[in-house]
Amino acid sequence: MSRMMNDKYNIPSIYQGSKHKFEQATTVYLAESREKQEICLEAHSSLAKFADGQYQHLVRYTKSAVFETKQKGIVEAQVALEKLRKEPHTDEMKKMSSILSRQKSIDTLEVENTEKEKKNYLILAVKYYCQSLQCGDKHNLQVFRLVSLWLDNMSHDALADILNIELGNIPSYKFLPLLPQLSARISNDANNPFVHKLNKLLERCSVEHPHHTLPVLLSIVNLYLDKKYTHNLDSRALNKKNKEVGKQRNWQDPIL
Incomplete structure (x- = not known):
């Protein structure tokens, strides 16, 4: 019966045909997956660069003389308004107070929007740098910029939330070139x-890449052993010198 079914349906040839079709489908799927992954990688990388560029532009602007003048103008306008409130409420004073108040509101809103926009671009840049590093190895050098943004904004709460989600998904080997900079910021806090x-992050690097990570960490742990060693050498040298001086004095003392 089994032989008749094999002859009728030619099961080996059906199996081979199905296997061939499955392999073809798998090849096409993998090719499409790689293509989609490449598109995803480039998209995340481009978004990260754009957001980072806008962030850097806003950082430069907030450090410029124009922005500092606006901030100073807000403070001065507030002081002037406080003085005007103590003056008699004449039409001239009301007009001046209204102008100062309006200008102060405009400058305050602009400063607040600039700071808010800067924070938003920072978060977007870090988020997409993380996702770019997760998607592939083509833009691995972006890890340097990611860590730079992280270290420059260590107390940024929203950035910390993004890193809590994204940082653990980046392969640890991408952080190996930055181990000296990262390990220098180890703390017991x-x-x-x-x-x-x-x-x-350093724990993950140590477990997954001990040969690269542990020498760096051990150098931090044993940072002050040189001082201890040189101190012992100095103590021995001093003791030896004192003994030699003592012997020389004893030899030079006259015999009574």
């Missing part, structure tokens, strides 16, 4: 969110 994330 367990309540600090930045320190907690940094310690977790």
